[in-house]
Amino acid sequence: MNKAKIAKVILNILIVIASLACLAMLFEMLGSFKYANREVEDPVETGMGVFEYDLKHRAYGEIVGSWYVDRMSSMEAPAGLEPTYRVAEYAHTAFMSRVYEETGDESAAASCAERRENLRNSLGDYGYAADEVDEMILNSP
């Protein structure tokens, strides 16, 4: 077999391999377009849906837990999710109020009370949540 024929055979093999790779990349590319155009769930809709569900069941612990997790990413509430941050922060300040009263830290307790009042006034339609949280805090354990 002369050199030209050997080169042709090698090239034919390489063409087959490259064709398979090309086909695989074609499927990969089509998949990537599908991925890029996938429907992404609206974080506000999801977040508020979960929040409303937790409120309905008075699961303020879950609301506070989510707030702790979310605050690891952003100290400020994402647009549209402000009520979740406000209710959770109210619950946190209500919790800490009793702690400061117990430790006798009057300045912290006063600051906490002021913050609670501001948050309560900003809750709007969720004002009832503040009452429920206060009741749970005062009646614990």
Place this chain on the structure above:
Amino acid sequence: MITCRSCGAQFDPALVRCPYCGTAYAPAEQGEYMGQLEDIRVDLENYGMEVDIGGRREQVPVNPNPQTMEQFDAAYTDTKRRVIGSALKTGGLAKRAAILMVLIIASVIMSVISSANYADPDPEADIRRDAALHAAEYAAEAEGYLERGEYTEYVSFLYAHELMNFPPSNFDHLKGVTYVASEYYECIRYMEEIVLRSDDPDYFDGLDTDIGIFVRAVDGFYEVYEVWRESEKYADYFACMDEMKAELEAAMRVYFAMDEDELQAFLAASEAQKAVRLEEVLRHE
């Protein structure tokens, strides 16, 4: 006539070998070899091409140094024949190479497009870059949280700016208090989850899990507190560490209905005993 140096017989000096014993006669042999070379040279010189000269076909010798138009024409035709012959031998190679290149280029392009479509932005990289750029400013802000006694906010701030896992050197002096605050943060978080858990029987009751996590967090807090509270390097923040401990103990007294003795007994108990004790208190058993 010459005499054979092997058998002594007389023979014609034009002969290459002795006709009696076959011994080679070197001068004649050399002459014959040179004659063959000359024949080859003449053959090469006379090797020609059949070309059309004035309407008739003629065999024209190919001269390596053509002088006439016929010789030039013959040399050109010969070269053309050789080139085409060579091209025919390697015919298809270039085509195959071109196909291969097209396939490779197409694969690379599709790979790049796929990568671009799959790539998700990495917001944490931007946050880390921002933290590195504003490290001094953020360190001052973090110290502000500590001064105000806002320890959970302090930890959230560090996490939100990727300063908990990748703190720049500006945060070296806060290392001890950060570890303690991180454990305090976990304790307070799970206490809040426990205290504010849903009382709706239709809602998932994760109390057992939360108690388990809280109990481990409390043990973790005391371990970390004892280690860093002894490190004089972080003495500036001992007051913060003590305040966190006092707040945690106050929270346990208030929300788990414990007096000081019960609290000390609770803290001395094993994880399992702590969990059982909390179950009893929180489920009113």
